[in-house]
Amino acid sequence: MWHQLVLAAGLVLTGSLAGIALDSTAIAAEKTAGEAALVERGEYIARAADCMACHVGPNGTPFAGGKPVPTPLGNIIATNISSSKEFGIGNYSVRDLTGVLREGKTPTGKHLYPAMPYPAYRGLTADDIEALHAYLQTVPAVEHAPEAKTNLDFPFNMRFLMIGWNLINLDEEVSASEKDRGSYLVENLAHCGICHTPRDDMMGSDETQYLGGSQLGRWYAPNITSDEFAGIGGWSEEQLADYFKHGQAGYIAQAAGPMGEAVHHSLQYLSDSDRMAIASYLKTVPPIADDQQENPVFDSRINTQLIGRDPVVIKATRFEPEELERHGLKAEDIEDPDSAPGLYQQHCAGCHMDDGTGQPVSFYASLQGNTALRSANPRNLVAVILEGVAYNGATPRPLMPGFEGELDSQEIADLANYVRVEFGGHTTSNIDANQVNHIASGEQPVSGLIRYAPLLAWLGVLVAVLLIIGLVWFFWARRRRQHAPRASRHTPKNKVRP
Ligand code: HEC
Numbered sequence: 001m002w003h004q005l006v007l008a009a010g011l012v013l014t015g016s017l018a019g020i021a022l023d024s025t026a027i028a029a030e031k032t033a034g035e036a037a038l039v040e041r042g043e044y045i046a047r048a049a050d051c052m053a054c055h056v057g058p059n060g061t062p063f064a065g066g067k068p069v070p071t072p073l074g075n076i077i078a079t080n081i082s083s084s085k086e087f088g089i090g091n092y093s094v095r096d097l098t099g100v101l102r103e104g105k106t107p108t109g110k111h112l113y114p115a116m117p118y119p120a121y122r123g124l125t126a127d128d129i130e131a132l133h134a135y136l137q138t139v140p141a142v143e144h145a146p147e148a149k150t151n152l153d154f155p156f157n158m159r160f161l162m163i164g165w166n167l168i169n170l171d172e173e174v175s176a177s178e179k180d181r182g183s184y185l186v187e188n189l190a191h192c193g194i195c196h197t198p199r200d201d202m203m204g205s206d207e208t209q210y211l212g213g214s215q216l217g218r219w220y221a222p223n224i225t226s227d228e229f230a231g232i233g234g235w236s237e238e239q240l241a242d243y244f245k246h247g248q249a250g251y252i253a254q255a256a257g258p259m260g261e262a263v264h265h266s267l268q269y270l271s272d273s274d275r276m277a278i279a280s281y282l283k284t285v286p287p288i289a290d291d292q293q294e295n296p297v298f299d300s301r302i303n304t305q306l307i308g309r310d311p312v313v314i315k316a317t318r319f320e321p322e323e324l325e326r327h328g329l330k331a332e333d334i335e336d337p338d339s340a341p342g343l344y345q346q347h348c349a350g351c352h353m354d355d356g357t358g359q360p361v362s363f364y365a366s367l368q369g370n371t372a373l374r375s376a377n378p379r380n381l382v383a384v385i386l387e388g389v390a391y392n393g394a395t396p397r398p399l400m401p402g403f404e405g406e407l408d409s410q411e412i413a414d415l416a417n418y419v420r421v422e423f424g425g426h427t428t429s430n431i432d433a434n435q436v437n438h439i440a441s442g443e444q445p446v447s448g449l450i451r452y453a454p455l456l457a458w459l460g461v462l463v464a465v466l467l468i469i470g471l472v473w474f475f476w477a478r479r480r481r482q483h484a485p486r487a488s489r490h491t492p493k494n495k496v497r498p
């Protein structure tokens with residue numbers, strides 16, 4: 001009996017121990033599954049927020065930092081945000097990351113410049129920040145600081161000035177929850193306005209021109225408000241979503257330059273429903289018109305004509321006589337390799353065809369109807385000729401080579417004028433070599449306030465130094481008077497006294 005009791009107790013004990021063990025492995029498995037899910041969600045958020053666009057290292061090393069972010073104040077170098085405890089953000093708590101993303105302030109109290117888009121990330125939800133943190137802690141540590149250092153001129157090198165900037169430019173409220181998926185993506189996570197909304201005099205974003213178009217070095221991030229002529233009013237939501245996935249909408253819009261990078265690093269990885277949410281939201285953004293824009297930038301009818309075209313890949317032909325006549329040209333014009341049509345024949349027609357319809361089936365863009373040509377702003381066309389178009393998006397596509405170095409500024413100007421009038425719906429186009437040089441320089445217009453800030457700051461320093469010298473002199477003179485021998489000070493007074 002006694003033995004049986006012990007045996008029974010033993011069995012019960014082993015059973016429950018096994019149960020506990022099974023239970024705890026189940027809990028542990030559940031926990032790691034939960035963590036893995038959190039990390040995976042964080043990776044998606046890092047993609048959508050395009051942290052890599054700026055924090056990628058020189059050889060494409062994830063999050064190693066070192067890329068210069070150009071601003072009118074000078075280049076600001078993105079930092080190492082890998083999981084290195086010494087050089088990256090391996091020691092960050094969720095709270096530390098929240099401080100950076102919402103206030104632009106690191107745990108050591110350093111104020112960041114808004115080249116790090118915290119004014120947009122400020123609206124990220126706590127859940128998303130937590131997931132982002134979990135993911136960033138898993139990225140391989142890069143155990144060195146970026147070689148380049150941020151080196152701004154006085155007074156911009158004084159980071160505490162950002163306290164004032166933040167007071168003026170940051171939204172007061174940090175929204176705790178996601179309002180609507182589209183606006184959350186556009187305004188916060190994917191921070192479209194950082195590129196597409198122009199800056200005001202203080203370098204904050206000019207919300208009266210929300211998504212109204214802004215210069216970015218050589219490039220121009222176009223108006224993407226719902227305006228029918230100047231904006232994306234003429235695009236369907238599907239075309240917009242397609243552009244975010246493939247870097248191409250129909251045959252008439254390609255994402256080059258910084259937008260190509262946004263597609264490449266970020267937008268192609270979003271879910272279809274997120275891309276559609278962005279598209280539907282853009283259609284609701286109040287239109288901003290542009291008097292300069294005579295024709296709609298994006299004309300879907302041209303796209304439809306191209307779709308209807310015989311999809312046979314034709315070889316580039318020389319101009320036929322009747323075509324010459326249509327272009328108002330003579331045979332001699334074409335034979336002159338330096339004439340605009342001659343330049344087009346030599347450098348562009350091989351891929352884009354004589355009639356500019358390209359070879360849509362094999363992804364050689366159509367120039368007819370192309371938004372870069374139809375825009376009143378010639379900047380992106382010139383930038384494309386200079387730099388070409390690199391692969392981006394979810395389908396492999398041929399590259400367009402850049403012509404910087406091969407063509408001079410006058411030739412680029414001639415070509416740009418030619419294709420704008422021939423294929424871009426403009427009646428005239430007057431780009432000259434100076435304008436091409438200016439665009440190539442990437443020079444950014446700066447407000448008077450920013451331009452003269454160094455002068456004003458130095459004047460301020462001068463005034464302060466003079467004030468200090470004046471005060472020192474004043475107190476020194478006073479002390480001298482106080483310490484001077486009494487007699488000599490009082491004699492004259494005594495004289496006057498009765
Ligand atoms: C448009 C470019 C850009 C994007 C996009 C960007 N950053 Fe930054 N980030 C910067 C720059 C530039 C700095 C350095 C700013 C400075 O020196 O004031 C920086 C600094 C930081 C720092 C401070 C590191 C330290 O301790 O000094 C952290 C953390 C950070 N970024 C995280 C992120 C995360 C996370 C994302 C994505 C959610 C992101 N960044 C997206 C440009 C960017």
Ligand code: HEC
Nearest residue numbers: 190192195219220221222253254255256258259262371380
């Ligand atoms: C890093 C800067 C940058 C960011 C971030 C960015 N864009 Fe762009 N965007 C550009 C530039 C530059 C162009 C012009 C590209 C070209 O002509 O090839 C462009 C082009 C576009 C176009 C095509 C306009 C046209 O007329 O052809 C759309 C639509 C667009 N962007 C939407 C967005 C949306 C939505 C977001 C946010 C999810 C976004 N962009 C984020 C810089 C940016």
Ligand code: HEC
Nearest residue numbers: 253254256347348351363364365372384389397398399400
């Ligand atoms: C070797 C083939 C090739 C040559 C030569 C070429 N292109 Fe392209 N071009 C392309 C391809 C391919 C694309 C589309 C890239 C993509 O969709 O990613 C493109 C795109 C474009 C775009 C649209 C870019 C945008 O942002 O919307 C323009 C404008 C353009 N090319 C103009 C020209 C001009 C002008 C010339 C002559 C100086 C020229 N191309 C020469 C292949 C070429």
